[in-house]
Amino acid sequence: MQFMLLFSRQGKLRLQKWYVPLSDKEKKKITRELVQTVLARKPKMCSFLEWRDLKVVYKRYASLYFCCAIEHQDNELITLEIIHRYVELLDKYFGSVCELDIIFNFEKAYFILDEFLLGGEPQETSKKTVLKAIEQADLLQENVDFQMRLFAGVMVPNMVSESSGLFQN
Amino acid sequence: MPAPIRLRELIRTIRTARTQAEEREMIQKECAAIRSSFREEDNTYRCRNVAKLLYMHMLGYPAHFGQLECLKLIASQKFTDKRIGYLGAMLLLDERQDVHLLMTNCIKNDLNHSTQYVQGLALCTLGCMGSSEMCRDLAGEVEKLLKTSNSYLRKKAALCAVHVIRKVPELMEMFLPATKNLLSEKNHGECELVPQLVRILKNLIMSGYSPEHDVSGISDPFLQVRILRLLRILGKSDDDSSEAMNDILAQVATNTETSKNVGNAILYETVLTIMDIKSESGLRVLAINILGRFLLNNDKNIRYVALTSLLKTVQTDHNAVQRHRSTIVDCLKDLDVSIKRRAMELSFALVNGNNIRGMMKELLYFLDSCDPEFKADCASGVFLAAEKYAPSKRWHIDTIMRVLTTAGSYVRDDSVPNLIQLITNSVEMHAYTVQRLYKALLDDISQQPLVQVASWCIGEYGDLLVSGQCEEEEPIQVTEDEVLDVLEGLLVSNLSAAVTRGYSLTAIMKLSTRFSGVNRIKKVVSIYGSSIDVELQQRAVEYNALFKKYDHMRANPNPNVAVITIHASNSTEADMTDFVFQAAVPKVSRPNPAQIIKCLCFEVLIHGFGLRMRIKLTYTLKGSPVQDLAEVNNFPPQSWQ
Numbered sequence: 001m002q003f004m005l006l007f008s009r010q011g012k013l014r015l016q017k018w019y020v021p022l023s024d025k026e027k028k029k030i031t032r033e034l035v036q037t038v039l040a041r042k043p044k045m046c047s048f049l050e051w052r053d054l055k056v057v058y059k060r061y062a063s064l065y066f067c068c069a070i071e072h073q074d075n076e077l078i079t080l081e082i083i084h085r086y087v088e089l090l091d092k093y094f095g096s097v098c099e100l101d102i103i104f105n106f107e108k109a110y111f112i113l114d115e116f117l118l119g120g121e122p123q124e125t126s127k128k129t130v131l132k133a134i135e136q137a138d139l140l141q142e143n144v145d146f147q148m149r150l151f152a153g154v155m156v157p158n159m160v161s162e163s164s165g166l167f168q169n
Numbered sequence: 170m171p172a173p174i175r176l177r178e179l180i181r182t183i184r185t186a187r188t189q190a191e192e193r194e195m196i197q198k199e200c201a202a203i204r205s206s207f208r209e210e211d212n213t214y215r216c217r218n219v220a221k222l223l224y225m226h227m228l229g230y231p232a233h234f235g236q237l238e239c240l241k242l243i244a245s246q247k248f249t250d251k252r253i254g255y256l257g258a259m260l261l262l263d264e265r266q267d268v269h270l271l272m273t274n275c276i277k278n279d280l281n282h283s284t285q286y287v288q289g290l291a292l293c294t295l296g297c298m299g300s301s302e303m304c305r306d307l308a309g310e311v312e313k314l315l316k317t318s319n320s321y322l323r324k325k326a327a328l329c330a331v332h333v334i335r336k337v338p339e340l341m342e343m344f345l346p347a348t349k350n351l352l353s354e355k356n357h358g359e360c361e362l363v364p365q366l367v368r369i370l371k372n373l374i375m376s377g378y379s380p381e382h383d384v385s386g387i388s389d390p391f392l393q394v395r396i397l398r399l400l401r402i403l404g405k406s407d408d409d410s411s412e413a414m415n416d417i418l419a420q421v422a423t424n425t426e427t428s429k430n431v432g433n434a435i436l437y438e439t440v441l442t443i444m445d446i447k448s449e450s451g452l453r454v455l456a457i458n459i460l461g462r463f464l465l466n467n468d469k470n471i472r473y474v475a476l477t478s479l480l481k482t483v484q485t486d487h488n489a490v491q492r493h494r495s496t497i498v499d500c501l502k503d504l505d506v507s508i509k510r511r512a513m514e515l516s517f518a519l520v521n522g523n524n525i526r527g528m529m530k531e532l533l534y535f536l537d538s539c540d541p542e543f544k545a546d547c548a549s550g551v552f553l554a555a556e557k558y559a560p561s562k563r564w565h566i567d568t569i570m571r572v573l574t575t576a577g578s579y580v581r582d583d584s585v586p587n588l589i590q591l592i593t594n595s596v597e598m599h600a601y602t603v604q605r606l607y608k609a610l611l612d613d614i615s616q617q618p619l620v621q622v623a624s625w626c627i628g629e630y631g632d633l634l635v636s637g638q639c640e641e642e643e644p645i646q647v648t649e650d651e652v653l654d655v656l657e658g659l660l661v662s663n664l665s666a667a668v669t670r671g672y673s674l675t676a677i678m679k680l681s682t683r684f685s686g687v688n689r690i691k692k693v694v695s696i697y698g699s700s701i702d703v704e705l706q707q708r709a710v711e712y713n714a715l716f717k718k719y720d721h722m723r724a725n726p727n728p729n730v731a732v733i734t735i736h737a738s739n740s741t742e743a744d745m746t747d748f749v750f751q752a753a754v755p756k757v758s759r760p761n762p763a764q765i766i767k768c769l770c771f772e773v774l775i776h777g778f779g780l781r782m783r784i785k786l787t788y789t790l791k792g793s794p795v796q797d798l799a800e801v802n803n804f805p806p807q808s809w810q
Binding site for chain 2: 013014015016017018019021022023024028044045046047048049050073075076077078080081082085103104106107110111114115118119121122123124125133136137140141
């Protein structure tokens with residue numbers, strides 16, 4: 001995998017993981033173009049597209065688009081499974097995860113991703129093992145600041161889409 | 170100095186901004202606070218500040234002033250600091266900046282840390298963004314970790330090693346022994362090498378229902394795919410390895426459950442592997458049949474990968490792919506653009522002498538209804554296929570007509586001369602062709618390629634048109650004046666491109682040797698002698714000259730008058746000037762009466778052996794003179810016999 005992007009339906013970036021070295025400017029350009037391209041796709045179209053010289057695999061879960069760029073010899077169908085597995089991990093960790101969780105706990109989303117994929121490849125295929133590792137690592141953290149899940153009072157109207165679980169349609 | 174605000178607090182605040190400007194203001198304020206906090210070397214809150222910076226970076230704001238702070242966090246002893254520090258490094262640093270090298274020492278220390286999660290962080294970062302220098306420096310540490318008894322670390326080390334080898338291929342030797350040892354390991358995190366791989370794969374499919382590894386009832390699909398991928402690499406140019414894998418590949422291909430995407434993902438990988446290694450033909454046919462089944466799947470993703478793969482194998486396994494032709498042709502009607510394109514490419518690849526009529530019907534129907542972005546390619550494809558496999562000349566002409574009338578404006582410019590050539594060679598179809606083209610012109614003169622070809626044909630075969638000689642279909646009644654009306658109409662129409670006007674003027678001129686109403690033509694030509702269009706003007710002037718100088722040739726409607734038109738065009742981007750075309754023929758005096766053919770501007774002598782002409786082109790291109798000499802001796806016999 002060359003990179004993975006998570007973005008909302010309005011095109012706001014929620015997570016970006018790059019496995020190839022690129023300058024900030026290039027990353028911004030790629031992100032902008034790819035987000036536009038994917039958002040322009042109609043719902044009936046397939047999850048794969050050719051973009052520049054890469055294959056792009058994307059899937060929408062509720063209000064979030066998960067988008068991966070892979071190389072020509074990579075298997076698109078298994079990439080879809082990788083995306084799904086990542087969503088499952090997030091779901092297990094946050095408990096019925098929604099976009100808001102990822103917005104307010106973006107660093108956790110990264111930590112989970114880094115336990116699941118390394119260098120763009122899945123490093124651990126057991127859900128349980130990944131989650132256990134995260135749990136242990138979390139325990140190591142002494143700082144209380146980065147614990148929390150979201151509390152109700154913080155929500156602002158118009159965030160209905162962001163608070164709907166990723167597994168709902 | 171009050172404690173810097175917490176991360177979540179900041180996120181909440183920024184999200185309340187109602188405009189971009191408001192957001193920018195908040196961000197700038199916070200950045201200023203963070204900067205001063207960094208300046209004060211505040212250890213307690215560095216972590217919090219960097220995390221906030223990372224959030225702002227994701228929103229698109231510059232955050233490079235935090236790079237060094239990330240390094241300080243990595244060097245800290247607190248796990249929280251390290252976690253955010255490494256994350257920051259992965260997001261803010263990249264190997265092009267020298268700053269990243271400062272990480273090397275920290276990573277080295279952390280690779281040897283007592284806590285496995287710290288080691289894990291270091292491995293992850295190195296495996297994600299390690300530059301070649303870093304990889305070189307740290308390869309030894311990674312190799313050490315490959316041999317550790319800790320499985321958590323081993324699997325990370327393995328993937329990190331993959332990255333290291335990609336960056337510094339020479340280091341591969343160093344990792345080989347450790348890799349071999351990884352094989353005899355029950356943990357699913359690592360794997361490699363053929364017979365052992367085969368065994369592992371076998372075990373995976375046959376036994377071992379391990380709930381934590383499975384997806385929809387298939388045991389550890391990620392691992393299966395990985396093993397298959399590895400088999401692919403190993404078997405690629407190796408006959409023995411390929412043979413060793415044949416059985417297991419067939420087994421996976423037939424035993425894998427296909428109701429869910431994950432099963433199909435494994436099948437797909439199997440197909441890719443079979444195609445890449447030196448597999449036996451039976452296995453390849455099996456693979457193609459799997460792809461054929463994919464084509465019928467409801468899931469469009471699966472149809473898409475099937476078409477892509479079939480396109481790759483159509484050259485090598487042509488016959489096997491042919492069996493799925495009708496399904497492929499059905500995909501032309503799919504809603505998805507990428508699927509349609511692939512289906513089109515594949516369809517053209519499958520056209521042959523046997524299926525040309527059926528396929529062409531489908532492809533022409535597709536041409537009618539497809540999006541403009543496809544039309545040019547489809548039209549070119551149709552022309553190529555028709556040229557190769559046309560069952561009859563009539564069919565060929567009809568097909569060309571169909572393309573010109575339905576997608577005429579999308580046809581490529583270079584098709585026009587090719588089509589003209591084609592038509593010229595189909596001698597018996599001339600009358601039919603010119604008639605059909607004429608009728609098409611009456612309907613629609615907006616499609617330039619169609620108009621150009623039609624003009625040329627009318628110029629060439631206008632006599633057949635007015636004499637109503639068509640055998641293939643009901644000949645139409647048309648007079649010379651009507652034909653000239655149409656051609657003149659093209660000259661004045663706004664729809665006609667400059668090139669098209671050139672064609673029609675030349676056609677009108679040519680008709681002066683075929684039609685009897687020469688005066689009308691003379692008048693038209695002389696009018697255009699003062700046309701604003703330089704090209705037209707030049708032609709008109711030269712034609713005028715012909716009328717004056719060579720009128721005597723016109724006097725006897727001599728069947729021996731052969732008109733040779735040359736088409737010369739400049740396809741370079743530079744201007745070409747001083748273009749001179751000279752033709753010479755060998756003068757052969759023979760006892761047999763030689764026939765003299767006079768054509769447009771040159772006298773050409775022929776003798777019993779045929780028409781030979783030597784030509785010389787000179788012109789100036791980009792300021793330098795160019796000269797070209799050639800001999801033309803492949804004039805069609807009809808022109809001089």
